[in-house]
Amino acid sequence: MSLHPAAPEDLPALTAAYVQTIQSISDLGHSLRPGDVERETQCPGWTVLDQFAHVVSLEAWVQGEEPPEPDADADDTAQRPGIGGIVDRFLASRRDRSLEELLEELDDLATSRVQHLEAETTSPDDPAIGPFGATTLHGLMENRLFDLWVHEQDIREAIGRPGNLDGPAAAHVVRLLFAALPRIVARTAQVPDGHAVILDLSGPVVGRAGARVEERDGKPHGIPLFTGDTEQHPDVVTTTITMSTQAATRRAAGRVSTQDTHVTVTGDEDIARRVLDALVIAP
Structure with missing residues (x-):
C-alpha cells in the first residue's frame, strides 16, 4: 500500500486531523448561502441542516x-433498530435548532474533546465507548474522523462546493479502504x-493498493500487494481500477452507486464491477 499524503496513525496525528476536519465543517457552515440548509443530501431524507445536526449529536x-428515549407514540415499523434508531432519535432531538446553534455547540464539543486528547494523563489505550460499543480512545478517534469527514463531504456534494479532499482525514478514509x-x-x-x-x-490523495x-x-x-516485503507472488490475472479520491470515498461511504461511480478499468470489467459493488466500508 502506498499513500500520499500519509494518513494519521498515532493519537497526536489523529487529534490534529480531527481539529482540521471540525474547523473545515465549521467554516463550511458559516459560509452557507441562503437556501443551502434545505438542500437534500445523498443520505436519504437528510437535508444539509440534518447533516450538521447529526455531526453535533453524534x-x-x-x-x-x-x-433520547424512543417515541412511545411513533409507529414501531418506522423506528429503526439498534444504532440506526439511536442516530435517528439524536437527529430528531436537534432538528429544531438553527444552524448557528448547532455550530456553537459543535465548537464547544470540539474544544472539550481536544482538551481531553491533549491532556498529559490521556493515553491512546484509554477505554472509550463509541457508537459500536467498547473500544480504545485511539479506536474511537479513528471512527470519529471517518464519520466527520464523510458527512462533511455529504454537505459539500449537496451544495456543490468540493473541498478538503487532500487533507489528513481524506487520507485516513483512503487508508481504511485500502x-x-x-x-x-x-x-x-x-x-x-x-x-x-x-x-x-x-x-x-494519491495511492495504490492491491x-x-x-x-x-x-x-x-x-x-495484500505492494507491502514492501520481498515475498515472490505467483503470476496472476490482474484487473486495475483507476479512480479519483472523490469517486473512491463516495463509493466507500455507500453514497454513490457503482453505475454512477466514474472509473477507468484495465482488465476484467465483470471483476471490476463486483469489486466496486463490494467497496462500501461505511457501517
Missing part, C-alpha cells in the same frame, strides 16, 4: 450524552483464485 453522544481491500476482493466480491485487483487513486486471491484449505484469502 459528537455529543460519544462524549457522554445519553440517547486496508479492507484484501477482504473485499477475496470474500465479498468473490474474485476467483489466481486473480488480482489493484485500486489506483489518481488524487488529490490484493491477489489465493485459495487456502478451500477458502479464498486476499493477499
